[in-house]
Amino acid sequence: GDQVSKDGFVFECGPEPTSLHCSQIGYEPGTSTGTGAQIVEYWRQAWTVVGVCDGTIAPTTAPSFDVLTDVGGCPDVWSVQTYEEGDRVSSMDLVYECAADPLSRHCGQAGYEPNTNPSTPDAWNIAWTLVGYCSGSIGPTSSPSFDPANSVGGCPEEWERGSNVSYDEGDMVNVVVSTMPLRQIAYRCKAWPLSGHCGQFSPIENGGDLGWTFAGSCDGSIGPTASPSFDALTVDASGCPEEFSASKTDYEAGDLVSFSVSESPSRDLVYQCREYPNVRYCNQGATFAPNSQFGTMAWTLIGACSGTLAPTGSPVQYMGMCQFDKCVIVETVQPNCVPGSDGCSCLAGFPAGADCVKTIETENCTPQNVNPWSSSVQYVEDDVVRLGAKQFKCRQWPNFIWCSLEAYMPTMDEDDFWPQAWTAIQDCPP
Secondary structure, eight states: OOEEEEETHHHHHTTGGGGGGSSOOOSTTOBSOGGGGGGBBBGTTEEEEEEOOOOOOOOOOOOGEEEEOBSSBBBBBBBBSSOOOTOOOOOOEEEEEETTTTTGGGGSSTSSTTTTTTTTTTHHHHHHHHEEEEEEEOOOOOOOOOGGGGGSSSSSOOOOOOOOTTTTOOOOEEEEEEEETTTEEEEEEEOGGGGGTTTTTTSSSSGGGTTTEEEEOSSBBBBOOOOOOOOGSSSEEEEEOBBBTTOOOOTTTTTTTEEEEEEEEEEEEEEEEEOOOOGGGGGGGGOOTTTTTTGGTTTTEEEEEEOOOOSSOSSSSSSSOEEEEEEEEEEEEEEEETTTTTBBBOOOOOSSTTTTTTEEEEEEEEEEOOOOOOTTOOTTTTTTEEETTEEEEETTTTTGGGGSSSSGGGHHHHHHHHGGTTTEEEEOOO
């Protein structure tokens, strides 16, 4: 229902869900992309011409906070993290609330921060709703409880500042909150990607809640454990998978590799390539090799192994031929059409001639190989990609605009973002 003007015409924003495009770049009223027969006017999908205008509408009164609800103290400012429906943040004394799923998935993404990103000035409207204004800050909660029932026992090592890979998911640290009497609290590092904050922020400083969760009180110290032992890992006696290769570039989520950590005696560990978005690191060479400094960003340790696996009947990697029909509409202009005939630019009674033309649309289809998703390809509706032998088709407008975004790349996780852009179809032939 919102109205804007351009070049003397008045445009009205359409109803939801098409209204989501009204503030997006590429949907500005009266604009087009392409040339000749390939001109596309995306704005018509979001806006409707409702009239013409002259001059300007008289200015309204100055904006006033009186029309907004006073929500009291200001919640935390926005940051890149995971938000859920109903979570609130503040910006310039205004309070914003995260939308319901699936739009809530955008609340923590860069570019959707409320009313502050100049490169995407209105994208925040998709994920956040302005609910009121605030002043000051939300008061501190009560001090952490030292109830013995919440104790984790001996204290883990004290937190130390480090890099984004200093701590992994599940790592525990302690911080001293009182010296007289001595009181210590244990915190647990959150799952990736939030675990990257665990080395950057102390659990009790501003920003600490990005990476740490309260685990309980602790007392004393955890006694030293014995040297690492293979007995603590599940050993697969049926054999080891293929050894990790830094030169290989086609590892996929779920792939298993072995990595030697000792030659005498011979000891091999088994690692599994992580799901999206970490899978991209599995193919980036020695820097992200298992058991390296950054290896946990790509691989998960799942056990030990001995010997070699017996060869399977066929390689895990898909090696067959998989194709789909890539169809495009080709327009040709036919001159000298009969005035008044279907599609002719000349009405009945006009003299025939070269100025009387007819545009003919022909669907041209050619077989194309179905390849894995690539960030270098600009996908359009009905394009097909694969993950292994599993095929995915790019959805129709307006969803196809997400098919080329890495966040919507198809994965094996049906709870991921990709179903908003892609549809799973039949597998490639064996």
